[in-house]
Amino acid sequence: MVETGSISILLAFAISTYVLFASLYGAKSQRKDFIKSAENGAIAVCALLLIATIALLNSLISLDFSLKYVALNTSTDLSKIYRFTSLWAGQAGSLLLWCLVLSIYTSVVVIQNRNRSRQLMPYVLATLTAVSIFFIFIIAFVENPFQKLPFTPQEGRGLNPILQNAYMAIHPVALYLGYVGVTVPFAFGMGALLSGKLGDEWVTYSRKWTMLTWTFLSIGLLLGARWAYLELGWGGYWAWDPVENAAFMPWLTGTAFLHSVMIQEKRGMLKKWNMSLIIITFFLSIFGTFLTRSGIVSSVHSFAQSDIGPLFLGFIAFILLFSFGMFIYRLKDIESENRFDSILSRESAFILNNLLFLGAAFAVLLGTIFPIVSEALTGNKILVGSPYFNHVNVPIGLLLILLMGVAPLISWRKASKENLFKNFLYPILMGLITVVILTAIGIREVKAILAFTLCTFVTTTVFIEFYRGVRVRSKRGENALLALVRLVSRNKRRYGGYIVHIGVVLIVIGITASSVFATERKATLGRGEALQIRDYTIKYENLKRYSTGAKDATAAELVAYKQGKEMTTLTAEKNIYKYEGNREINQETEVALLSTLTDDVYIILTNFTHDDKATFRVFINPMVSWIWAGGIVILLGAIVTIYPSSRRE
Amino acid sequence: MLKGKLKFAIAICVITLTISYLVYSGAKEAMVYYLSIEELVERVPQVHKARVRVSGVVVPDTIVEDDVGSIRFQITDSIETINVAYNGIVPDIFADEVEAVVEGIYTKEKMFEADTLLAKCPTKYEDASALYEKEDSY
Numbered sequence: 001m002v003e004t005g006s007i008s009i010l011l012a013f014a015i016s017t018y019v020l021f022a023s024l025y026g027a028k029s030q031r032k033d034f035i036k037s038a039e040n041g042a043i044a045v046c047a048l049l050l051i052a053t054i055a056l057l058n059s060l061i062s063l064d065f066s067l068k069y070v071a072l073n074t075s076t077d078l079s080k081i082y083r084f085t086s087l088w089a090g091q092a093g094s095l096l097l098w099c100l101v102l103s104i105y106t107s108v109v110v111i112q113n114r115n116r117s118r119q120l121m122p123y124v125l126a127t128l129t130a131v132s133i134f135f136i137f138i139i140a141f142v143e144n145p146f147q148k149l150p151f152t153p154q155e156g157r158g159l160n161p162i163l164q165n166a167y168m169a170i171h172p173v174a175l176y177l178g179y180v181g182v183t184v185p186f187a188f189g190m191g192a193l194l195s196g197k198l199g200d201e202w203v204t205y206s207r208k209w210t211m212l213t214w215t216f217l218s219i220g221l222l223l224g225a226r227w228a229y230l231e232l233g234w235g236g237y238w239a240w241d242p243v244e245n246a247a248f249m250p251w252l253t254g255t256a257f258l259h260s261v262m263i264q265e266k267r268g269m270l271k272k273w274n275m276s277l278i279i280i281t282f283f284l285s286i287f288g289t290f291l292t293r294s295g296i297v298s299s300v301h302s303f304a305q306s307d308i309g310p311l312f313l314g315f316i317a318f319i320l321l322f323s324f325g326m327f328i329y330r331l332k333d334i335e336s337e338n339r340f341d342s343i344l345s346r347e348s349a350f351i352l353n354n355l356l357f358l359g360a361a362f363a364v365l366l367g368t369i370f371p372i373v374s375e376a377l378t379g380n381k382i383l384v385g386s387p388y389f390n391h392v393n394v395p396i397g398l399l400l401i402l403l404m405g406v407a408p409l410i411s412w413r414k415a416s417k418e419n420l421f422k423n424f425l426y427p428i429l430m431g432l433i434t435v436v437i438l439t440a441i442g443i444r445e446v447k448a449i450l451a452f453t454l455c456t457f458v459t460t461t462v463f464i465e466f467y468r469g470v471r472v473r474s475k476r477g478e479n480a481l482l483a484l485v486r487l488v489s490r491n492k493r494r495y496g497g498y499i500v501h502i503g504v505v506l507i508v509i510g511i512t513a514s515s516v517f518a519t520e521r522k523a524t525l526g527r528g529e530a531l532q533i534r535d536y537t538i539k540y541e542n543l544k545r546y547s548t549g550a551k552d553a554t555a556a557e558l559v560a561y562k563q564g565k566e567m568t569t570l571t572a573e574k575n576i577y578k579y580e581g582n583r584e585i586n587q588e589t590e591v592a593l594l595s596t597l598t599d600d601v602y603i604i605l606t607n608f609t610h611d612d613k614a615t616f617r618v619f620i621n622p623m624v625s626w627i628w629a630g631g632i633v634i635l636l637g638a639i640v641t642i643y644p645s646s647r648r649e
Numbered sequence: 650m651l652k653g654k655l656k657f658a659i660a661i662c663v664i665t666l667t668i669s670y671l672v673y674s675g676a677k678e679a680m681v682y683y684l685s686i687e688e689l690v691e692r693v694p695q696v697h698k699a700r701v702r703v704s705g706v707v708v709p710d711t712i713v714e715d716d717v718g719s720i721r722f723q724i725t726d727s728i729e730t731i732n733v734a735y736n737g738i739v740p741d742i743f744a745d746e747v748e749a750v751v752e753g754i755y756t757k758e759k760m761f762e763a764d765t766l767l768a769k770c771p772t773k774y775e776d777a778s779a780l781y782e783k784e785d786s787y
Binding site for chain 2: 343607
């Protein structure tokens with residue numbers, strides 16, 4: 001199996017190289033047979049990488065420690081499911097998965113577009129393949145997952161206990177699907193530049209890919225946040241760590257792109273802007289991989305400081321020079337069909353949205369590479385932490401929410417006074433009511449009041465949009481529910497988008513409440529003692545020590561009361577893993593978490609003594625569950641948007 | 650038409666300037682020097698005034714925990730060694746010989762009072778043998 005895997009990777013590299021040249025030659029000389037053979041080649045590459053992945057999975061599951069990758073990432077005490085997920089626990093395996101995902105995407109693109117846009121497609125395929133070649137080159141010659149050890153050890157290093165978690169098992173995959181997905185709209189953009197077919201074709205055909213990619217990135221970010229919240233035990237879900245920022249930056253510019261392509265489709269404007277935006281997004285996704293994989297900025301995530309850094313840097317330089325070179329070469333051929341008429345129009349709301357997203361991405365990028373920049377300029381390594389990121393991004397975020405409410409209701413081209421009054425009367429009223437209610441119940445934090453008010457404003461605008469659509473249909477005799485279903489299914493992109501907006505609103509509410517109104521207390525308690533935090537009482541009942549095959553666990557049993565009423569029993573654990581192996585971490589903290597619609601009770605057992613005195617850190621984090629609920633709503637909205645039409649487009 | 654364009658230019662300028670200002674003021678406020686322990690000790694006494702971040706290897710057998718959850722330990726860069734006091738959540742991977750990153754203020758009493766403690770994987774495992782070469786763990 002191991003040989004099959006290595007050979008498959010080498011073959012995939014050879015065939016990819018052929019696909020690149022065959023598709024370029026076929027496009028240049030109008031040879032359909034070459035294009036056809038390149039397309040078949042792309043599918044063959046996908047099959048080969050699938051074989052390589054299965055071979056590696058087989059070695060991981062059967063614990064073939066003669067492979068370096070298996071020895072480094074698994075051990076005999078690891079359950080089957082985590083042996084499987086260790087496919088993406090290390091560098092070489094992650095890169096193989098990266099190649100596999102890209103080749104699957106490439107094959108789907110090839111099959112989808114077999115009979116259309118014949119001028120554009122060979123160049124799209126060439127771009128996708130060029131990116132593939134870079135990654136396949138790395139796994140074939142630099143970081144080969146099938147590299148053998150000079151001897152076969154008895155035992156492997158194993159997987160860190162904090163990585164043995166369901167969210168950890170799936171969030172990297174979701175992020176990869178997103179990261180890699182950015183390549184598809186980028187390839188369509190490059191295809192347009194290379195072929196000179198600069199119309200809207202590339203935007204239209206890559207539209208769903210953009211949405212799909214964006215959804216995977218969003219879900220990946222949220223799952224990662226949830227993992228950090230449950231497993232890292234510091235009571236938070238986001239820390240502006242370089243690794244988090246690396247995934248957040250392409251998400252920001254990707255969101256901008258997702259919106260601005262709509263202007264190109266509806267009004268034939270922003271063509272140059274869209275082209276640059278997708279190039280920047282692709283650059284950021286590769287740059288993010290470079291940041292996290294090269295160890296150039298220090299992060300709590302301990303990635304390898306491996307030799308692939310310079311390779312990546314070269315690749316990034318090539319991408320930037322080549323794509324912007326092509327862009328400048330074609331610049332005179334990309335013309336807008338319309339001009340901006342008024343600053344009070346939907347177009348300009350979209351432009352503002354784009355500028356803000358781009359500004360946020362720039363600020364995050366600058367903050368992330370600040371140590372490198374400052375060291376180069378002044379010789380001192382200077383960091384900026386969370387205060388910087390919050391200081392910059394909170395105002396930008398609030399403005400973006402405002403636009404999220406304004407854009408769907410303002411007219412195209414030029415909004416009249418009547419239009420503004422008619423559409424925004426109720427949303428503004430609802431916003432004002434929110435301000436009054438929040439102040440009345442004693443909330444004085446300006447940022448929180450602003451955020452909640454804007455959220456009400458957006459929700460009202462979305463509600464009005466649905467209400468109007470349904471009313472028009474029910475006037476024609478449809479009942480309200482049927483009208484709603486038809487309304488959404490006839491305008492999936494529009495109403496799916498609104499559902500996504502509602503998901504974002506839920507997330508904003510959750511983030512605001514949990515960051516502004518969190519309470520924290522620390523106390524050392526004896527058995528039977530309790531601590532008070534806000535309107536909660538946490539009583540420490542018992543300390544249990546027990547051992548399983550894998551770990552020595554110490555579990556504190558607690559009972560949570562709200563306003564004197566018993567809620568539930570909770571267990572906070574501190575575990576020492578027995579297996580010494582060569583793992584970096586043998587300690588693991590399991591937080592006790594009680595999640596409700598209004599509050600999360602989050603308890604960490606930080607310390608305990610022989611006479612069963614235990615120290616706890618207790619957080620009351622309001623409305624964190626709204627963030628995860630928002631994620632589910634976003635996913636639903638995205639599915640509505642992407643869901644294939646029954647009618648031909 | 651020209652008037653419309655001008656309005657746009659103004660709007661774009663306002664946004665760009667605002668974001669630039671936010672970046673500038675945020676960076677100014679949140680700036681923290683990242684020093685080696687040697688540099689930290691060299692920069693006494695100016696260093697007492699500002700927040701700094703320092704990283705070093707935890708000296709074995711120096712971690713002392715009291716029963717309220719505060720810890721004290723020493724970190725070293727094999728040239729200089731400093732005492733650190735920290736009160737907060739201790740990461741799971743924090744132990745002897747790991748690389749610890751601390752952020753806080755170095756006081757005149759030669760105690761680094763940290764409010765942030767991060768820990769990185771110990772390097773001894775990574776270059777112990779051919780098997781445990783530099784490798785990552787996501």
